[in-house]
Amino acid sequence: MRHAVINRREHGAFQVWRGVLAGASASLVGIGLARFAYTPLLPAIIGAHWFPASTAAYLGAANLGGYLAGALTAGWLARHARAATVLRAMMVAATLAFVACAFPVSFLWFFVWRFLSGVAGGALMVLAAPTVLAHVAPSRRGFAGGVIFSGIGLGIAASGTIVPLLLRQGLTQTWIALALVSLLLTLVAWNGWPAQDAPLPAPVKAHAKASAPLALRALFAEYALNAVGLVPHMIFLVDFVARGLGKGVDAGAEFWTLYGLGAIAGPLLAGHLADRTGFGPALRVAFLLQLIAVAIPAVTSNAGLLMVSSVVVGAFTPGIVPLVLGRVNELLAHHPAAQKGAWSRATTGFAVLQALAAYGLSFLFSSSGGDYRMLFAIGVAALMLALAVDLSVALRSK
Incomplete structure (x- = not known):
């Protein structure tokens, strides 16, 4: 037996x-x-x-x-x-x-x-x-x-x-x-x-998660803002290295390879961190690390630091996804039937803001005569706002 x-x-x-x-x-x-x-x-x-x-x-x-x-x-x-x-x-x-x-x-x-x-x-x-x-x-x-x-x-x-x-x-x-x-x-x-969809667990009393609706709306906003913070690296990193710093196309491709290596490891490391600390604290760490990494090309041209920036932002391009999904499920643990719908809204908001940021930053880049550092500064501002929203909701729920 x-x-x-x-x-x-x-x-x-x-x-x-x-x-x-x-x-x-x-x-x-x-x-x-x-x-x-x-x-x-x-x-x-x-x-x-x-x-x-x-x-x-x-x-x-x-x-x-x-x-x-x-x-x-x-x-x-x-x-x-x-x-x-x-x-x-x-x-x-x-x-x-x-x-x-x-x-x-x-x-x-x-x-x-x-x-x-x-x-x-x-x-x-x-x-x-x-x-x-x-x-x-x-x-x-x-x-x-x-x-x-x-x-x-x-x-x-x-x-x-x-x-x-x-x-x-x-x-x-x-x-x-x-x-x-x-x-x-x-x-x-x-x-x-x-083989079959998971059965829904028994619901938890509503008052146990009274702050979830506010926290969930905040999470949607944070995830969308995170999308804006990723765009400068996703679209302009290679061009910044190749033309902005005058290092050439081959060097730009090398930085994109570093970005890709970070992207492979990022979700695994982020998920491991969440299992140890919980999804909420892991998200705050993610926002802070991205903020620092996106700020690097806005303030310096040091090759070593730019490599670190490429790897870290590459890691969180896919790495932020399991953290947000896990946080959605945490906040809706009392209402599992709503989890897929909430994740769909989060995914849609991320895609919309990413597209708007891509077109908007491209327009600003063109109209500013090719100011790369301004683009990274905007990414930093978006990530700072995401972190600020998360911290304010966390403090309010205590």
Whole structure:
């Protein structure tokens, strides 16, 4: 009997970690590859005369628009089908989008498939981690969430290393290779999703979490502000090193590689920290570290410090995600049915502010004659505000 119990526990643990692997595969396909692998592909698309530069930029916006649509509709999809069914369908859709983009039939064709890849990414971001983490013990959810979102970091790293190597074989071949990787990850994840959605735990008395609504609204604002703080590095870091500091394109690529290495480790370290300290304190540490890292290029050109800045901001680009998801679940522990909806709103707010910041900072950069340090200063201000909001709510709840 004792051996049977142990075997059931071991089997359960194995199933949980298969789910975590499925979640990591989903984040790698939907965000890591579908979004970040497109960054080095864009110059190649223009260079191969698939589309002119004046229209090619809109293809990146198509993915972001699809991402918003996917984040907004994920909850509706999950209410009309099992989460595992939706997740499998979204990974298949992302794979098909890679295949379709290997053939530049027309701008509309490309736009539609890039939009669909964004829908898949948004839905995967909203549904994959909550579906898996509902089956993970609370004491391990931080690290498990970190493993799931490490897929984003792997995609960022691949965008600066593997994709440029693939492009030597040709643009069509690169899209097909990405499709094959996506197909492989889809097969890995296929039977890893939980066999059934987790049953909802018994509700906790409402007064036990009276501060949750205010704290939750504050968390949405903090996460959106964090998106603004990440944009200067995500968009301008390479250009700042290459042209702003006059170090050249190769040096810029080296800093992006450091950014990618940080992105691989970031979710794992952030999740481990959350398991030790709780998600609230871990978030405050994250805001503070990002604030310091984003401030570095605003005040100095020291190469060593800029390397540290690249790694730290790279780490929290995906690393902030499991922290916020874990905090959402903490604040709504008394109302688990609302957790996916709240995470969807948080994801949507992050995407909207990130897009607005990207366009806004690009406009300011152009109108200021190329003032890089102003962009990083704005990122610092956004992160300072996020930390201030978090601390004020924490103090108010005491």
